[in-house]
Amino acid sequence: MKLGISVKLTALLSLFGLLLTGLASYYLFSSSQQILIDAAKRDLQTANQVLGRNLQLSLQGFANDARVLAEQSQPLDVLEQRPGRELEEKELVGLFQALLAVHPEYRRIRLVTAREHGLERISVDHQGPADANSLGExxxxxxxxxxxxxxxxxxxxxxxxxxxxxxxxxxxxHIGNPVWNQAPEALGLILLSIDVQALFLRLESELPDYYQVFLANSQGDLLLYPDGKNRQASLHGPQYRLHEELPLTRSLVEGEAQNLLTRLPATRKQPERIAAFTRVRIDERSPNSVLLLGIAIPEAHILRESQRLGQRSVQIVIALSVLTLLLALLLARALTRPLNQIGQAIARFARNRSLHPLPTGRQDELGSLARNLRDMQEEILRQISELNENRIELERLAHHDPLTGLPNRRLFFDRLEHAIANAKRSGKRVGLLFVDLDHFKEINDELGHAIGDEVLCSIARLLSSITRGGDTVARLGGDEFIILFDQIEDGKILSGIAQKLLGHLQNRLLLGGHQVLVQASLGISLYPEHGDTAESLVQNADKAMYSSKRDGRNRVSLARHEH
Amino acid sequence: MPLRQIIPVLLLSLLSLPLQAEPLLRILAWPGYADPDLVRVFAEQEDVEVEVTLVGSDDELRQKLSADNGSHYDVIAANTSEIRHFTEQQLLQPVRLDNLPNRNRQLRQFRQLSDIPGLFKDGEAYGIPYTYGEMGLIYNRDLVTTPPDSLSSLWDPRWQGQVLAYDGSSHNFSLTRLKLGKPPFTIPQADLGETLQQLVALRRNVLGFYSLPEESVTLYKRHKVALILANYGRQQLKLLRDAGANVDYVLPREGALAWLDCWAISRATPQRRLAERWIDYSLDPVVSRALSERQGLGNTLEPLPGGSNAPLLIWLEPVENAQQRAQLWQRIVAGERPENLTRP
Structure with a gap:
């Protein structure tokens, strides 16, 4: 099947539309992915800093407790072994117990002296104060x-x-806070031991579960490690260090960077992740008081949002494609309808030169094409009619004698053959009357060619006037004429006409002031008696005419029977 | 929408990754025996996952390996005395020597396993020597003008608060016994009180105890440290010098405890062949030489440059009651006062 221009055009336009919307959607989709990732990175960084700040505040709260305890008067009095310290010891134990009750994560609070190899003076945990014997150095x-x-x-x-x-x-x-008096050396210390496990787990649980939390101490030892979770019972498990597990974080562990935003490459167990790390400093003056906190999200999770966008894009592409298809169909139809009209008009014009309506009223290229086409059609029609006239004239010239306007030899023979063929079917006869002017050469010589031509014209008129409408008078050349009688019963009618002609020719003609006597010798032949072909009939009529000449001219002879 | 069809497949395959059982080799060793880069090469070579757990003392090693009948580890590094102990505890299984082609590279003295006490039992080998060293004294040349020649300088009140000792029960008891001029690996009940008094005195004289060699470096850098009992020997010396410390190393006249650390395979391992491949890999010249170059420890493939200058190396032997030593040491290091300690 041949594809029409409208199908091709529709397909092309739809394809083009599909390509455009597809490309646009694809770029929109991929750039939105980048935007999502960038946004997620910012969110991650913010979340990490908020989380870090949270952690910092919690830990600073603990540090403040230790500081407040160390700044009370009782620790100093107990360490200086002032009189009445038993009471103050009791007060301190009460204070420690009150703090332990409020903070379940506090494991133990101690007062330790700088003397006696760091002997514990007071040690209180959730079970209560330790007895004097179990205090250690x-x-x-x-x-x-x-x-x-x-x-x-x-x-x-x-x-x-x-x-x-x-x-x-x-x-x-362990948070240690020295206890000072006026001396340059500290007297002892308040020691607060905190179970941070619960704190960290709470930190982790406050985040949506697709967030992974990394936490390491200042050495990079991982305290919370999502990648190590599934490995082994943690009690006997291996030790993980942040910068060994994730080499990208080395600058953070070494303190060169405060914050780190990075993409963790996929590992065997973890997909590609985006991670933000930050150094959390509990106390500005203590270089060791640093925790490294990080959170990570699998990239697939971020991109899940963009999958919806992708879906949407596909829907838009489909809808736009359908729309493009419809538009393309309409456009193709609008374009091909006038083309088809023009095509049909051309085809009909070619078939029968008839003019059909063309979209000549349009103001566009198709309109001008139609107008040009119309002009061309009209021009063609005009030229064809001119050609026809010329042809008719030529035809007339080819079959008629230019001087007398009578049919010439060629047309005569055509009609004769035609008449013979008719006569063969109908059984009727055809008659020929051969006319040759007598002494025409002398007239020509004596009176000139102009008079001679007028003579010929007069004779032609005469011959035409005495014959019936259906008979053919022709000039065979020079002063020879011949008359064809179609559909006659016998030769008598020819003899009658010949006698009538001879009668007319006895009168003189007045031509250019000259009285001219023009007589003629006549010969008659009949079909089928004197031949059954045109040539033989004419020949026999010619022969009969000659016998009239031989017998003295100005008479008529019948051809002799051939059979 | 082919993308939509692919994504679930991708996600599923991603999720199923952790489910695919991949061989896992769990190594329990001392710092420097299984450095991450060397482990990574092995892991890639064998296409397995490797976990390294580092220990800082024999007590920790015992505690970790003994838990759940050693089922947490596949291959361990321990000294000959500990290997003997673990073998007796039936925590180890024999090493098939035919699977260790690299043994041929070892020095003769480390190939004759039957000549090394503690490695052979019932005609089968339980330990493959990997590295060795002795426990000397490291001193700070900026503070200590005359090199210490005796273990007793660890107790010297001149260096009170400037001594670093090692947090290990058995060695500290043995050292104390050596200092007292008595047999290190056996303590008669009658001598126990004296030994404990000495250990508390040591504790009172030190700044602190370290487990891993890096800890001793950190403490050295932060504090005024005059003397270090170098449990890790020349490895520790190298670490300190690399950190810029002006230190020297001596072996005490009482003699230096020396250890020969060997690889062994736990009885409970499901990865016996892989463990043997690890051991063989560690005897590769590249790996063994890295041990010497990075840690300053002796490897078993080539003799120490210049030979050992130790006047007296006392190879570690099993002690009379390691469990008792460990329990007592736990109490000492927790800060119990001597009057409490000697109470039963």
Whole structure:
């Protein structure tokens, strides 16, 4: 099947429309993905900073508790072993217990002296105060010897040990605050031990569950590690360090960067994620009091939003494509209808040269095409009619004698053959009367060719006037004429006419002031008696005419029978 | 919409990744024995996942391996004495020596396993030597003008609060015994009180106790430290020097405890063949030399440059009652006062 221009045009236009809307939608989709990711990055960073600030505030609250305790008068009095300290010890125990009751995450609050190898003076946990025998020397623990070398106003924050470290102190934050009197050396310290596990888990649970929370101490030891969760019972598990697990975070662990926004490449267990990290500093004056906090979201989660957009885009593309198809159909029809009209008009014009309506009224290219076409058709018609006239004239010239206007030899023979054919069917006869003027050469020579031509014309008129309408008078050449009688019964009518002609020719003609006597010799032949072909009939009529000439001219002879 | 069809498939395949069982090798070792870069090469080579858990003391090692009959680890590194202990506890299984072609590279003294106490039992090998060292004294040349020649300088009140000791029960008991001039690995009940008094005295003389060598470096940098009991020997010396410390190393005249650490395979492992491949990999010259270059430890493939200058190396042996030592040490390090300690 051949595809019409309207199908092609529709297909082309629809394809073009589809391409345009498809491309536009695709670029919209991909750029929206980028926008989503960028927005998610900003959100992530903000969320991380808010979370960090939250954590910082919680931890600063703990640090304030330690500071407030250390600044009371009782610790100083107890450490200086002032009189009446038993009462103050009791007050302190009460104070510690009250704090423990309010803060379930506080594991133990202690008052430790700088003397006696860091002996604990008071130690209270949720079970109550420890008895004097179980108080130990803690001077060799970092939380004691590090706290005691602090300057006034500073606090000690221990690194939080990982869950899997095997230590009893795992997931514990020790905050040490020196107790000062006027002396340059601290007298002892208040030691607050906090179970941060619950705090961190709460931190994690406050976020939507597709958020993953990373938390590491200042050394990069991971305290919360989403990637390590499924690995093993954590109590005996391996230790993970942030910068070893995620090498991208090294600058953060080493303190070169405060914030980090990065894309974590996909691992075997985790898809590609976007992660924000920040350093959370509990106390500006304590370099160790840093926690590294990070949250991550799988990129697929962010892009899930854009999947909806993608769906929408596809719908839009489909709707626009349908619309484009309709428009293309309409456009193609509007374009092809006048084309079809023009085509039909041309086809009909070619078939029968008839003029059909054309969209000549249009103001566009098609209108001008139609108008040009109409002009061309009219021009063609005009030229054709001119050609026809010329042809008719030529035809007339080809079959008639230019001088007398009588049919010439060629037309005569045509009609003779036609008449013979008719006579053969009808059984009727055809008669020929051959006329040759007598002494015409002398007339020509004596009176000139002009008179001779007038003679010929007069004779032609005479011959035409004495014959019937259906008979053919022709000039065979020079002074020879011949008359064809169609559909005659016998030769008598010819003889009658010949006698009548001879009678007329006995009168003189007045031509150019000359009285001219023009006589003629006549010969008659009949079909079928004197031949059954045109040539033989004419020949026999000619012969009969010659016998009239031989017999003295100005008479008529009948051809001799051939059979 | 082909994209919509692909996404669930992608997500599903993504989700199913963690479900695919992939071999996992769990290594329990000392710092520097399984560095992340070397582990990564092995993991990629074998297409497995490797988890390394580091220990800082024999007590920790015992605690970790003993938990749930050793089912948390596949391959461990421990000294010969500990290997003997674990073998007796039936926590280990024999190593098939035919699976360790790299053993041929080891020095002869480390290939003759039957000559090394603690590694052979019932005609089967339970430990493959990997590295060795001795516990000397590191001193700060800025503070200590005459090099200490005796373990007793750890107790010297001149350095009170400037000594770093090691948080390990067995060695500290043995060292105390050495300092007292007595056999280190056995303590008669009658001598126990004296030993405990000495250990408390040590505790009172130190700044603090470290477990991992890096901790000793951190403490050295933050505090005035004169003396360090170098449980990690030359490895620790190298670490300190790399950190810029002006330190030197001596072996005490009482003799230095020396250890030979070996790889062993836990009885409970489902990855015996993989564990053997790890051991063989660790004996590859690249890996073993990294141990010496990075940690300053001796490897078993080539002799120490210049040979060992130790006047007296005392190879670790099982102690009379490691559990008792550990329990007592726990109490000492928790800060219990001597009068409480000697009470039963």
């Amino acid at each position: 803690k001077g060799h623990f970092p939380y004691v010897f590090e706290t005691l070398r602090l300057a006034r106003g500073e606090q000690y924050f221990s690194d939080i040990a990982q869950h899997g470290s095997g230590s009893a102190e795992a997931m514990t934050l």
